[in-house]
Amino acid sequence: MMDWTDNHYRTLARLISKHAWLYTEMLAAETIVYQKDNLDRFLAYSPEQHPIVLQIGGNNLENLAKATELANPYHYDEINFNCGCPSPKVAGHGCFGARLMLDPKFVGEAMSVIAANTDVPVSVKCRIGVDDHDSYNELCDFIYKVSSLSPTRHFIIHSRKAMLNGISPAENRSIPPLKYEYFYGLLRDFPDLRFTINGGINCVDEVNAARRAGAHGVMIGRAAYHNPWQVLGHVDSVIYGAPSSGITRRQILEKYQVYGDSVLGKYGIKPHVRDVVKPLLHLFYSEPGNGLWKRKADAAFQNCKSIKSFFEETLVAIPDSVMDSPVAEPLSGRDDLFENIDSLLPTPYKLREQEVLYA
Numbered sequence: 001m002m003d004w005t006d007n008h009y010r011t012l013a014r015l016i017s018k019h020a021w022l023y024t025e026m027l028a029a030e031t032i033v034y035q036k037d038n039l040d041r042f043l044a045y046s047p048e049q050h051p052i053v054l055q056i057g058g059n060n061l062e063n064l065a066k067a068t069e070l071a072n073p074y075h076y077d078e079i080n081f082n083c084g085c086p087s088p089k090v091a092g093h094g095c096f097g098a099r100l101m102l103d104p105k106f107v108g109e110a111m112s113v114i115a116a117n118t119d120v121p122v123s124v125k126c127r128i129g130v131d132d133h134d135s136y137n138e139l140c141d142f143i144y145k146v147s148s149l150s151p152t153r154h155f156i157i158h159s160r161k162a163m164l165n166g167i168s169p170a171e172n173r174s175i176p177p178l179k180y181e182y183f184y185g186l187l188r189d190f191p192d193l194r195f196t197i198n199g200g201i202n203c204v205d206e207v208n209a210a211r212r213a214g215a216h217g218v219m220i221g222r223a224a225y226h227n228p229w230q231v232l233g234h235v236d237s238v239i240y241g242a243p244s245s246g247i248t249r250r251q252i253l254e255k256y257q258v259y260g261d262s263v264l265g266k267y268g269i270k271p272h273v274r275d276v277v278k279p280l281l282h283l284f285y286s287e288p289g290n291g292l293w294k295r296k297a298d299a300a301f302q303n304c305k306s307i308k309s310f311f312e313e314t315l316v317a318i319p320d321s322v323m324d325s326p327v328a329e330p331l332s333g334r335d336d337l338f339e340n341i342d343s344l345l346p347t348p349y350k351l352r353e354q355e356v357l358y359a
């Protein structure tokens with residue numbers, strides 16, 4: 001998520017969960033190509049962040065090829081191509097982000113070019129449609145064409161359409177309704193492909209509900225950012241079956257401080273204390289002391305020059321009982337979210353072969 005899942009957030013996320021797959025922010029192919037002498041700033045990450053997926057965006061085959069080639073030595077575990085971003089800054093620049101869903105032939109070509117320049121699997125993240133092109137059959141045509149024209153075998157489906165005229169990116173993540181039945185229709189109609197569900201899933205209970213209904217993978221966006229401790233803190237044990245680590249937020253912050261102080265000012269004046277602390281501001285979500293800690297943080301941003309001094313000045317607001325407890329019971333979610341999904345599935349996909357091949 002742009003401005004959110006940067007290196008700092010991913011470092012925190014990995015301290016909380018050893019197994020969750022982490023995704024970078026979308027990086028434009030052009031940024032990688034134009035910054036080729038400065039790539040570490042955009043592409044480097046610590047080895048602990050594996051498994052990690054690099055998401056790239058773009059609409060120029062040459063740049064996509066070059067960007068993938070430049071990223072290859074960084075050994076991401078998968079390269080994902082963004083076909084879901086509705087931002088006018090992205091979608092408005094010719095055909096980029098969600099708008100690309102209207103041109104599956106190009107996406108197929110782009111994915112072939114990306115796959116040809118990397119050693120790792122490739123995937124597409126998309127919506128279930130764009131504007132009036134929102135029928136289940138059109139979504140299937142997109143998946144069919146992209147997977148027939150390229151080696152793409154994994155699709156991450158943000159299960160609402162994108163509306164490209166008139167509403168903001170944030171509204172585009174809430175106004176178009178979620179249609180999980182389209183996602184589960186894809187699982188039925190493309191049994192040889194892998195699908196990861198995304199959109200509105202908030203906790204491990206709901207992740208498990210999606211998996212029970214057949215999803216191969218589940219992507220959590222905003223909930224993992226707004227409440228990282230509660231949401232990611234149960235992933236290893238509840239989803240991956242690993243023993244609970246028993247780690248506490250005090251232990252996580254001790255490690256994070258070492259990381260934070262080592263990166264301050266690495267690129268000239270950036271990152272600032274504020275940049276490094278930003279993902280931590282949600283670590284005490286709804287806990288006693290959270291409001292006071294945020295107020296202290298606002299003041300500390302004015303004068304603290306290190307993460308160590310920032311913690312000394314602010315963490316007194318958080319009671320020891322919060323700092324020293326392992327993660328509490330998982331939040332209870334909508335366990336029955338997908339219970340009736342089979343009765344809602346769209347009519348099975350009918351491949352209009354001629355239209356698809358000669359469109």
Ligand SMILES: Cc1cc2nc3c(=O)[nH]c(=O)nc-3n(C[C@H](O)[C@H](O)[C@H](O)COP(=O)(O)O)c2cc1C
Pocket residue numbers: 001002003004024025026055082084085125158173198199200201219220221222223
């Ligand atoms: C601030 C922000 C930035 C985002 N940036 C990206 C991005 O760079 N690439 C992408 O594929 N999706 C991006 N998204 C969308 C999320 O990945 C996700 O698809 C969406 O929020 C729905 O999932 P959720 O309900 O779990 O949050 C962004 C979302 C937010 C809130």
